[in-house]
Amino acid sequence: xRTGSEPRTARSPLRLRxxxxxxxxxxxxxxxxxxxxxxxxxxxxxxGCLALVVTxxxxxxxxxxxxxPHYQPGRDVPPYDPPRP
Numbered sequence: 001x002r003t004g005s006e007p008r009t010a011r012s013p014l015r016l017r018x019x020x021x022x023x024x025x026x027x028x029x030x031x032x033x034x035x036x037x038x039x040x041x042x043x044x045x046x047x048g049c050l051a052l053v054v055t056x057x058x059x060x061x062x063x064x065x066x067x068x069p070h071y072q073p074g075r076d077v078p079p080y081d082p083p084r085p
Contacts, residue, residue, distance in 0.1 A: 014065050021058040028054055 032047035 014061055017061050018058070018065065021054055021061060024054045025051060025058060 028047050028051035032044050032051060035041075035044035035047060
Protein backbone atom coordinates (compact mmCIF):
# COMPACT_ATOMS: atom_id res chain seq x y z
CA UNK A 1 0.00 0.00 0.00
CA ARG A 2 1.37 3.39 -0.99
CA THR A 3 1.38 6.20 1.54
CA GLY A 4 2.82 9.03 -0.59
CA SER A 5 0.93 11.46 -2.76
CA GLU A 6 3.30 11.25 -5.75
CA PRO A 7 2.24 9.43 -8.90
CA ARG A 8 3.54 5.94 -9.53
CA THR A 9 5.26 6.91 -12.77
CA ALA A 10 6.72 10.29 -11.77
CA ARG A 11 9.49 11.58 -14.01
CA SER A 12 11.92 14.44 -13.71
CA PRO A 13 11.05 17.55 -15.75
CA LEU A 14 14.72 18.38 -16.36
CA ARG A 15 14.67 17.66 -20.09
CA LEU A 16 11.62 19.91 -20.53
CA ARG A 17 13.31 22.62 -18.44
CA UNK A 18 16.40 22.30 -20.63
CA UNK A 19 14.45 22.94 -23.83
CA UNK A 20 12.42 25.75 -22.29
CA UNK A 21 15.63 27.38 -21.03
CA UNK A 22 17.20 27.15 -24.48
CA UNK A 23 14.07 28.65 -26.02
CA UNK A 24 14.06 31.45 -23.44
CA UNK A 25 17.77 32.10 -23.99
CA UNK A 26 17.19 32.40 -27.73
CA UNK A 27 14.40 34.93 -27.23
CA UNK A 28 16.13 37.01 -24.57
CA UNK A 29 19.40 37.29 -26.49
CA UNK A 30 17.48 38.07 -29.68
CA UNK A 31 15.41 40.65 -27.85
CA UNK A 32 18.50 42.26 -26.35
CA UNK A 33 20.10 42.60 -29.79
CA UNK A 34 16.87 43.87 -31.37
CA UNK A 35 16.27 46.46 -28.66
CA UNK A 36 19.90 47.55 -28.68
CA UNK A 37 19.83 48.05 -32.45
CA UNK A 38 16.69 50.19 -32.25
CA UNK A 39 18.10 52.37 -29.48
CA UNK A 40 15.90 51.17 -26.61
CA UNK A 41 18.64 50.76 -24.03
CA UNK A 42 16.41 50.05 -21.04
CA UNK A 43 14.65 47.16 -22.73
CA UNK A 44 17.96 45.81 -24.01
CA UNK A 45 19.37 45.83 -20.47
CA UNK A 46 16.24 44.12 -19.16
CA UNK A 47 16.52 41.39 -21.80
CA GLY A 48 20.23 41.02 -21.04
CA CYS A 49 19.55 40.58 -17.33
CA LEU A 50 16.85 38.05 -18.07
CA ALA A 51 19.28 36.22 -20.36
CA LEU A 52 21.71 35.96 -17.43
CA VAL A 53 18.98 34.44 -15.25
CA VAL A 54 18.04 31.96 -17.99
CA THR A 55 21.70 31.05 -18.46
CA UNK A 56 22.08 30.38 -14.73
CA UNK A 57 19.01 28.14 -14.83
CA UNK A 58 20.40 26.36 -17.88
CA UNK A 59 23.69 25.69 -16.09
CA UNK A 60 21.85 24.26 -13.08
CA UNK A 61 19.68 22.02 -15.26
CA UNK A 62 22.69 20.65 -17.14
CA UNK A 63 24.50 20.09 -13.82
CA UNK A 64 21.55 18.14 -12.40
CA UNK A 65 21.23 16.09 -15.59
CA UNK A 66 24.92 15.16 -15.48
CA UNK A 67 24.68 14.07 -11.84
CA UNK A 68 22.36 11.27 -12.90
CA PRO A 69 19.66 9.61 -10.85
CA HIS A 70 19.90 9.81 -7.10
CA TYR A 71 18.94 7.31 -4.46
CA GLN A 72 15.22 6.76 -4.27
CA PRO A 73 13.85 4.71 -1.37
CA GLY A 74 11.76 1.66 -2.09
CA ARG A 75 7.99 1.36 -1.86
CA ASP A 76 8.15 0.26 1.76
CA VAL A 77 9.75 3.57 2.85
CA PRO A 78 7.22 6.41 3.16
CA PRO A 79 8.31 9.85 1.89
CA TYR A 80 7.68 11.34 5.33
CA ASP A 81 7.51 10.22 8.92
CA PRO A 82 4.09 8.68 9.60
CA PRO A 83 1.89 10.62 12.04
CA ARG A 84 2.21 9.59 15.67
CA PRO A 85 -0.94 8.82 17.62
